[in-house]
Amino acid sequence: xxxxxxxxxxxxxxxxxxxxxxxxxxxxxxxxxxxxxxxxxxxxxxxxxxxxxxxxxxxxxxxxxxxxxxxxxxxxxxxxxxxxxxxxxxxxxxxxxxxxxxxxxxxxxxxxxxxxxxxxxxxxxxxxxxxxxxxxxxxxxxxxxxxxxxxxxxxxxxxxxxxxxxxxxxxxxxxxxxxxxxxxxxxxxxxxxxxxxxxxxxxxxxxxxxxxxxxxxxxxxxxxxxxxxxxxxxxxxxxxxxxxxxxxxxxxxxxxxxxxxxxxxxxxxxxxxxxxxxxxxxxxxxxxxxxxxxxxxxxxxxxxxxxxxxxxxxxxxxxxxxxxxxxxxxxxxxxxxxxxxxxxxxxxxxxxxxxxxxxxxxxxxxxxxxxxxxxxxxxxxxxxxxxxxxxxxxxxxxxxx
Amino acid sequence: xxxxxxxxxxxxxxxxxxxxxxxxxxxxxxxxxxxxxxxxxxxxxxxxxxxxxxxxxxxxxxxxxxxxxxxxxxxxxxxxxxxxxxxxxxxxxxxxxxxxxxxxxxxxxxxxxxxxxxxxxxxxxxxxxxxxxxxxxxxxxxxxxxxxxxxxxxxxxxxxxxxxxxxxxxxxxxxxxxxxxxxxxxxxxxxxxxxxxxxxxxxxxxxxxxxxxxxxxxxxxxxxxxxxxxxxxxxxxxxxxxxxxxxxxxxxxxxxxxxxxxxxxxxxxxxxxxxxxxxxxxxxxxxxxxxxxxxxxxxxxxxxxxxxxxxxxxxxxxxxxxxxxxxxxx
Numbered sequence: 001x002x003x004x005x006x007x008x009x010x011x012x013x014x015x016x017x018x019x020x021x022x023x024x025x026x027x028x029x030x031x032x033x034x035x036x037x038x039x040x041x042x043x044x045x046x047x048x049x050x051x052x053x054x055x056x057x058x059x060x061x062x063x064x065x066x067x068x069x070x071x072x073x074x075x076x077x078x079x080x081x082x083x084x085x086x087x088x089x090x091x092x093x094x095x096x097x098x099x100x101x102x103x104x105x106x107x108x109x110x111x112x113x114x115x116x117x118x119x120x121x122x123x124x125x126x127x128x129x130x131x132x133x134x135x136x137x138x139x140x141x142x143x144x145x146x147x148x149x150x151x152x153x154x155x156x157x158x159x160x161x162x163x164x165x166x167x168x169x170x171x172x173x174x175x176x177x178x179x180x181x182x183x184x185x186x187x188x189x190x191x192x193x194x195x196x197x198x199x200x201x202x203x204x205x206x207x208x209x210x211x212x213x214x215x216x217x218x219x220x221x222x223x224x225x226x227x228x229x230x231x232x233x234x235x236x237x238x239x240x241x242x243x244x245x246x247x248x249x250x251x252x253x254x255x256x257x258x259x260x261x262x263x264x265x266x267x268x269x270x271x272x273x274x275x276x277x278x279x280x281x282x283x284x285x286x287x288x289x290x291x292x293x294x295x296x297x298x299x300x301x302x303x304x305x306x307x308x309x310x311x312x313x314x315x316x317x318x319x320x321x322x323x324x325x326x327x328x329x330x331x332x333x334x335x336x337x338x339x340x341x342x343x344x345x346x347x348x349x350x351x352x353x354x355x356x357x358x359x360x361x362x363x364x365x366x367x368x369x370x371x372x373x374x375x376x377x378x379x380x381x382x383x384x385x386x387x388x389x390x391x392x393x394x395x396x397x398x399x400x401x
Numbered sequence: 402x403x404x405x406x407x408x409x410x411x412x413x414x415x416x417x418x419x420x421x422x423x424x425x426x427x428x429x430x431x432x433x434x435x436x437x438x439x440x441x442x443x444x445x446x447x448x449x450x451x452x453x454x455x456x457x458x459x460x461x462x463x464x465x466x467x468x469x470x471x472x473x474x475x476x477x478x479x480x481x482x483x484x485x486x487x488x489x490x491x492x493x494x495x496x497x498x499x500x501x502x503x504x505x506x507x508x509x510x511x512x513x514x515x516x517x518x519x520x521x522x523x524x525x526x527x528x529x530x531x532x533x534x535x536x537x538x539x540x541x542x543x544x545x546x547x548x549x550x551x552x553x554x555x556x557x558x559x560x561x562x563x564x565x566x567x568x569x570x571x572x573x574x575x576x577x578x579x580x581x582x583x584x585x586x587x588x589x590x591x592x593x594x595x596x597x598x599x600x601x602x603x604x605x606x607x608x609x610x611x612x613x614x615x616x617x618x619x620x621x622x623x624x625x626x627x628x629x630x631x632x633x634x635x636x637x638x639x640x641x642x643x644x645x646x647x648x649x650x651x652x653x654x655x656x657x658x659x660x661x662x663x664x665x666x667x668x669x670x671x672x673x674x675x676x677x678x679x680x681x682x683x684x685x686x687x688x689x690x691x692x693x694x695x696x697x698x699x700x701x702x703x704x705x706x707x708x709x710x711x712x713x714x715x716x717x718x719x720x721x722x723x724x725x726x727x728x729x730x731x
Contacts, residue, residue, distance in 0.1 A: 122473075150508035161476065162508055166500040172466055173501060176473020176481075183455055183479075207493070211466035218461060372511040373546055375569035380647040381545075 037291040038245065042271055043261040047319040049327025060270035060277075066334035072113065072265050073325045073335070074343050076105040079129040080322060081347035082138050085354055086128075086145065090300045094358055095145040099126045103263070103295030106321030107228050109133055110268025111290070114276055115159065115196060118186075122161045122174035122197040126228075130198065134160040138350075139357045146361055168206030171197050171225070175212045178221035178284070187222045192280030196224040196272070202233025204249065205241045213253040213287075222279035224272065225250075225287040228262060230294035235307040247289035255285045262292030263321040293319070366392060404593040411581035413555040413590060414444050414520075417562035418482065420592075422452055425480060428566055431458040432467055432484030432520075441486050442522060442581050464494035471517050472501045480516045480566055488523040488575075489532030495540075502571045503546030515571045518562070522578035523551075524618040524668050525700075525715050528708045535705050536669035538617075541573045542646035542678075549646040550600055551575040553620035555588040557643065561599035575645070577618035586621070602649040604656065608638035611725050612656040614679060615666040616642040619716065623666055626721035635725055645675055653679065654686045661692035662728045668715055671699040693731035696724045 037043075043052055044061065064072070083101050090098040101108065104126070112133025115121060121130055131141050131153075140152035144163060151162035161177075164170035174197035186193040203209050204227060216223045229246055231238055242249070250257025256278075260271040268290060275286035293316040297304050329335040370385040408416065422428045430445055430452075436459035439446030449457035460467050464485060471481035485491045491498075498519070505513045525534035542549045548570050552558045558576070565572040580586055605620065606627050615623040620641045627637035638656050642648065657663050663683055665676035680695040698716045706714050 149510070151510075155476075155509065155512060162505070162513070164501070166496065169469065169497060169501050172469025172497065173473040173476065175466075176470030176475075177477045178473070179470060180474045180477030180479055184477075207463075208465055208469060208497070211461070211463045211469065214461050214463070215466050215470050371507075372509075373507050374548070375506055375511065375514050378548075378647045379649075 037259060037261060040245070040247075040259050041261050041291060042258060042267050043264050044266040044270060045264045045324050045328055047263070047324050049324045049331060051328065054270070057267070057270040057274060060273040061266055064266065064269070066329065066332070069266070069325065069329060070335055070339060072109055072269070073322065073329060074346070075109045075113070075129070075133065076265065076322045076325070077343050077347050078350050079105050079109065079132050081351045082132075082354055083128060085351035086142065087296065087300065089355060089358055090145070095142070096147040098145055098300045099128075099298075100294070100296035100300070101126050101128050103293050103316065103321070104228055104230060105129050106265035107226075107262035107268050107290040107292050110265040111196065111226050111272040111288070114269050114272035115194075117159060118193045119276065120159045120161065120174075120177055120193075120195045122170040122177070122195065123163055124167075124170060124198050124200060124203070125163045125165050126200070127163070127198050131158075131160055134158045136160055138354055142354065142358055143361065146358060148361055148364055168199060168203040168208035168212075171199055171203070171206075171209045171212035172215065175215040175219075175221055175223055178216060178223035178279075179219045181222055182219065182282075187280060187282045187284075189281065192222065192282070194222040194224060194276045194279035194284065196226050196276065198226050198228065200233060201227065201229040201231065201238050201241055201246060202236060203227075204246055213249070213285075216285040217253045217255055220282065221285055222282070223285040224275045224279055225285060226272070227287065227289045228292055229289050230262075230292050232294055232298065232304070232308065234298040234302060235304075245289065247287055250287035255287065257287040257289065259289045259291055262290030263319045263324070265321060265325060292321075403591045405589050406592050407587050407589050408555045408559065409582050409584065409587050410552070410555045410558045410577070411442060411444055413559035413588070414562055414576065415446055415448070416592060417559040418445065418448060419451075421482075421563050421566040422448065422456060425566075426456075427478060428480045428482065429456050429458060429474065430482050430484070431460050431471060433460060433462050433486055435459060435484050440484055442578060444520070444576075444581070445484065464490055464492075465497050468494040468497040468502060468517075468519065472497060472505070472515065475515050475517050476505075476513060482518045482520060482566060484520045486522070487529075487533045487578075488521050488537050489535050491519075491521060491537065494519075498541070498547070498571075498573075499544050503544050506570070507546055514569045516566070516569050517571045518565045518568075518574050519572070520562075520574045520576060522581070523575045524577050524579060525705060525708075525711050526579040526618065528711070530708070531705065534708065534711065536617075536667065536700065538573070538575050538645055539669055539674040542648075542675055547571055547573055547646060548600070548644070549573045549575065550644050551577070551617035552599070552643070553577060553580075553615075553617055553641050554586060556590055556597055557599050559590050559592065560597040561643075564596065564599045575617055580618055580621065600644040600649070602640055602642045602644065602652050604638060604652055605641045606637065606639040608636035608660070610636045610660060611662040611664060611728055612638045612640065612653065612660045613664045613666055613721065614640045614642060614653050616645060616675075617668075619666045619668060622716060622718060622721060626718045626725070629718055630722060630725055633722070635729070637725065648675070648678065648682070650679065650682055650686070653683060657683055657687045658690040661690055663691075663695045664698055664721065664724045664728060665695060666698045666716055666721060668700045670702045671697050672702050674699065693728045696728055698724045
């Protein structure tokens with residue numbers, strides 16, 4: 001378990017201990033995006049692509065040889081390329097909105113690849129990389145943003161719950177699901193199941209997230225809270241959400257919290273595996289704060305130049321999650337230029353396929369409005385449907401004459 | 402074989418919950434104080450003792466948490482039955498109810514089912530402090546994807562709660578709290594007999610002069626008014642709605658075509674309420690049968706008053722009879 005490096009004074013510690021605590025200004029400064037994430041940041045791969053040994057977490061990525069790392073690199077490149085394509089399609093009026101993940105590929109691929117088939121993930125609405133890692137067809141996902149569907153994948157087959165737009169709701173839903181895993185006796189050994197839920201730094205201010213922490217804690221639910229602290233909740237910075245690093249909140253609920261470099265795919269994979277492993281064995285929950293940065297807007301309706309400085313963006317560009325893996329692979333001989341070119345070509349083809357599909361995405365028939373509101377039907381709704389369809393038929397027959 | 406038991410609404414609910422838990426191990430009860438205490442109204446009395454702490458969950462104290470985790474448990478395949486202690490405390494859970502519980506089936510084109518029941522003791526007349534006597538059912542009837550029902554008697558309590566738990570749709574189950582332990586409403590129930598279908602409106606007293614439609618605690622008021630009206634020579638037909646969403650207004654239309662007059666009775670404030678909806682639909686369907694405008698007897702459009710004033714706020718027998726007179730004077 002990670003040590004608590006930023007301890008709090010206990011009653012009786014005396015004035016010296018209290019004085020040794022950081023001032024509120026220092027705490028806030030430590031929260032800001034331009035910080036390095038602090039000494040407590042777990043990192044296995046530096047922004048320069050140097051491998052940092054970790055006595056605690058190396059064992060969780062023992063199996064990640066050059067080939068596996070190339071796989072993680074490929075995942076991130078494909079997801080980023082799809083994200084950029086979708087962003088462009090929104091600008092061209094082909095998508096109603098897009099929620100960019102640019103910069104958060106490592107947090108999502110690292111945690112997503114740590115999951116097993118029987119695990120369940122509860123996403124927010126930016127988790128396109130986790131969706132990809134769970135085998136969700138990106139085409140199915142794009143229906144949400146072209147506004148043809150609310151959720152187009154089989155949540156059970158992929159272990160990937162529908163996107164949740166209302167901030168923080170999914171955290172409680174995930175806590176309930178994880179309680180179910182516990183009640184069914186699916187935790188306690190290496191084969192145990194676990195749940196992971198994703199939310200942002202802004203969501204940590206929501207009551208549902210707090211309640212999710214309480215429920216998961218008191219029922220010992222096998223739940224990994226995966227907070228992607230991308231520094232901005234639309235235009236509100238992290239210091240508008242918290243006076244202390246978010247991972248430290250876990251302590252108040254009685255479970256471990258850890259801050260990981262969210263731009264380091266290897267560290268995200270290792271820390272997520274560790275946390276999921278704790279859950280599988282019945283030692284959950286765990287809070288992971290993936291310290292990362294949203295490189296693009298909150299959504300395509302947003303204009304980040306109104307609220308943040310370009311210096312900040314430039315600083316974070318140097319910590320790019322893909323470039324550091326590329327540097328590590330290239331330097332260590334894990335991949336050659338042909339590999340990088342192949343991945344780029346694959347990503348371009350992937351994006352082109354998404355584009356073709358999106359442009360030709362069928363629109364749902366009008367009576368879909370009425371479908372599946374209830375599992376067991378509703379006579380009032382049935383008569384509304386009939387009336388509406390016969391109204392539409394009226395236009396059809398008028399057109400025939 | 403018959404198994405006749407004479408039960409109050411409260412005991413009938415308790416026995417109905419017990420049966421549902423016996424029949425399906427996926428049924429869970431969850432809420433504040435539902436375990437050892439048996440709920441603040443003792444509706445879940447003895448269930449934790451017999452089914453254990455994993456099937457009757459004394460939860461932390463947060464309504465969004467109760468409902469939000471019930472949603473997740475339902476995704477996992479459980480059938481949670483949540484208790485909200487008093488209707489006035491349901492609002493922290495409103496977000497989870499309207500955003501997740503009501504919509505997940507629709508959002509996933511039917512892939513996720515939400516067999517969740519939320520039991521809500523509601524209504525006034527118990528002399529309580531604020532937030533303990535309200536009638537917010539119209540707010541939930543307005544949300545697509547939810548079913549909203551209300552019981553008024555022990556037979557429906559026993560069968561209705563079992564039917565609600567068996568349903569694959571999320572159900573808000575409104576219980577008339579002031580009648581839970583009413584000895585007068587004790588009913589003989591054949592607990593091993595054929596289930597009584599609960600979710601359709603029902604004529605509970607036949608009459609010819611004026612129709613009164615009510616639900617939950619107001620059904621008793623309507624029946625008392627009908628008994629009193631008889632002495633004055635008026636024959637009231639009383640209909641118990643039972644289902645508030647979807648509204649089953651067929652029997653109401655039929656009755657209005659017979660009597661030509663309708664009074665819609667409810668404790669809730671009148672503006673934008675179930676009684677508004679009933680009035681609108683009845684004028685749409687029965688326009689040529691109406692001899693008088695549809696009248697409403699309801700709570701006022703105020704917050705629920707201090708309980709020393711509730712006898713004036715709550716529709717009673719006299720206000721119903723006054724409305725009968727107004728209807729007949731048209």
